[in-house]
Amino acid sequence: MTGRRQEIRERNRLSLIEAVLDSVAEKGISETSVSEIIHRAELSRGMIHLHFGGKDNLVDEAARYSSEQYYNGIYALLETTGQTGQEHIEMIVRGDLSEAILNKKNVSIWYAFRGEARNRAAIAAFSDTRDAKLRNLVFNAFARIAKEAKVDDPNQVARDATHGTLAMLEGMWTDYLLHPDSFDRNEATRIVFRFLSSMFPAHFDLDGALSLE
């Protein structure tokens, strides 16, 4: 049956991508050689070129896959909660700082790819895409909040809130990158909500934010 073959093919492709991500997380991009990848995937040397046409394409695909996984994770969280703006924002902030998403592996991978983004168009593109998709989700939520809050220039306020929130989350990831073991998720969350509650006191609550887990 052809389906069986196709299925193995697909599984092999995925194994290679995951081997790249594991290796990038553990050893970094520069140590992620073809030998390292096939050893982790337990597949043959030629397979990389068979499926991806070369190591660089495989690494690009891995960056795309990883960026998609991140976005899907966040998006899945949004489906589990209410549809108000503040529920969305809360979910995104908590999700982005949760163990499931903000962990050693993801952070390693993400900063490794970022470091290469300047010199590899494909990686820059996926880096950008992840960013743009998330930015959109966050902006839409803040736009609703700003409208409810009847602020002067709701569009501008929503933009600033988006910018500030994402900047802070980024900063928290960097904190985690540098000190994964002393990083305090509650503190990080609290600080983001401090910013949010200062911008939208009627929507966000500093104390409530502490009721994390």
Add this chain to the structure above:
Amino acid sequence: MTGRRQEIRERNRLSLIEAVLDSVAEKGISETSVSEIIHRAELSRGMIHLHFGGKDNLVDEAARYSSEQYYNGIYALLETTGQTGQEHIEMIVRGDLSEAILNKKNVSIWYAFRGEARNRAAIAAFSDTRDAKLRNLVFNAFARIAKEAKVDDPNQVARDATHGTLAMLEGMWTDYLLHPDSFDRNEATRIVFRFLSSMFPAHFDLDGALSLE
């Protein structure tokens, strides 16, 4: 004359370090080969091993140098302004987002090294050092502000303010990394001050912050 010799030695060391930084900024760490470095520095191949004992050490030194340059830049700014907490914070924020410090070259270098930090202890150490030194400056300033503001737990407030401010600045750097050409320094500054004014309304002023440039 030994002094003359020593001087040339020192100049060559620096040329190599700067060649590394230029190359990392333009081509990324993985393309920064020994050949690339000596070509930029216009020095001989053996020089790297003579002065640094190998390429890896040179790159580590370049990371250290770059991190020092950053800190020195910020520190120099502080000497040009008043000594109140809010003056320090303002200077650090404006400085960190200024063209002199936040520019394509520095951002490229910084993210390239961050991407390697996980796998190279020396780079991680310098990354950390830069971070710790800055954190200290910022914390000291906020500690004074928090004391003046007579908040409940000034130490905790100062820590949160430090954490939040640095996180946001980090996030702004990432913004710049991804979209250097559409990045708006005024907007970035305004958003940081929005956070600061919400935490310390008596010390920071959202409008004042706009009087940039």
Add this chain to the structure above:
Amino acid sequence: MTGRRQEIRERNRLSLIEAVLDSVAEKGISETSVSEIIHRAELSRGMIHLHFGGKDNLVDEAARYSSEQYYNGIYALLETTGQTGQEHIEMIVRGDLSEAILNKKNVSIWYAFRGEARNRAAIAAFSDTRDAKLRNLVFNAFARIAKEAKVDDPNQVARDATHGTLAMLEGMWTDYLLHPDSFDRNEATRIVFRFLSSMFPAHFDLDGALSLE
């Protein structure tokens, strides 16, 4: 039905051979990979081993086929003309220099195989066979002419005439290989006939030779 099967088999074999010849003509022997061949033949990868037992055998077969095609072309021409020695020679010379036989594709293929002949016995053998068959035809024709011409040592004269004529034709092919676009068939033909008319003035005529086309 076995006949039907057999027919498809035969067609596939031929498709592969022709794909090899096309590829050798266009890309050269070293670029004639299995992938290139099956892509041109629009057949599956396994087919080559099924029908020929490996790529090398297929290439050898292609060399044999090509050499046979050449000889058959010349031989067919001989059937269309009179049976005197000079008619045969004229036909062979004109045929060998005609567009139908001396064209870019054939020349490319022929020199490509020649270049490999030294290291591949099978190709050398077919190269030789083509040569020997043609030499035989030409010698037989010259033997008749030499006999008619009542020269001293007709056998020796026929051998020299054969040798010289074939050498010149070879040289004309090389000319064509190197400068296919500036090659002048009439000039080439005229020069061969100059040689022939000098050896057998009663049989070959320099002017008559110009009545080409």
Add this chain to the structure above:
Amino acid sequence: MTGRRQEIRERNRLSLIEAVLDSVAEKGISETSVSEIIHRAELSRGMIHLHFGGKDNLVDEAARYSSEQYYNGIYALLETTGQTGQEHIEMIVRGDLSEAILNKKNVSIWYAFRGEARNRAAIAAFSDTRDAKLRNLVFNAFARIAKEAKVDDPNQVARDATHGTLAMLEGMWTDYLLHPDSFDRNEATRIVFRFLSSMFPAHFDLDGALSLE
């Protein structure tokens, strides 16, 4: 002393070129791998890329070198003889068919490169250059002869003679390629002179030509 270093460098370059020619002669172009070359030259793997920037460039250089060697050989012969047209032609013909020039190694190399010429611009260029230089020498000699012979259209006659002579010599090389062991230099020479004496009876003599060796 720098000269010593430079000298070794030059010797290594040459060793590599000669290793390529030996390998091409013995094993053919497709079997001439980097490993084969460095094994013959007894030099290190990296040297090929150090001196030539890659295997392909080295092979091209070898083709250029070989073509130059051929031309130099012929040219040197011309310096050892008189300056009349017929002396030049005689020398070129005898030289081109002599053991020193027409031998197994040269023929193997030459046909191997010819087979690749279609697909490698650099090789085609050197192939052409050798051809053009020789053609020039031969044409100049025939032009003088044709003028002396007071033929009708001396330019045209010289061109035909050049064309015919070179074509025949080419053909003789092919003969040698296919049957190096049964090849008879005297016979080959005699046949070329038969052509020459038929074109310029006053200048070339069939018998004289036999006084070879």
Add this chain to the structure above:
DNA sequence: GATGAATGAGTTTTCATTCAT
């Protein structure tokens, strides 16, 4: 019989390091 995904030996290339000059 036919297919084409998979294999891995062998190829070219890169590049940090060495060391004779």
Add this chain to the structure above:
DNA sequence: GATGAATGAAAACTCATTCAT
């Protein structure tokens, strides 16, 4: 001390062949 030619281990890639489906 300084140079840069030389080294060779390790990298990425190619491709004829195999073989489960």
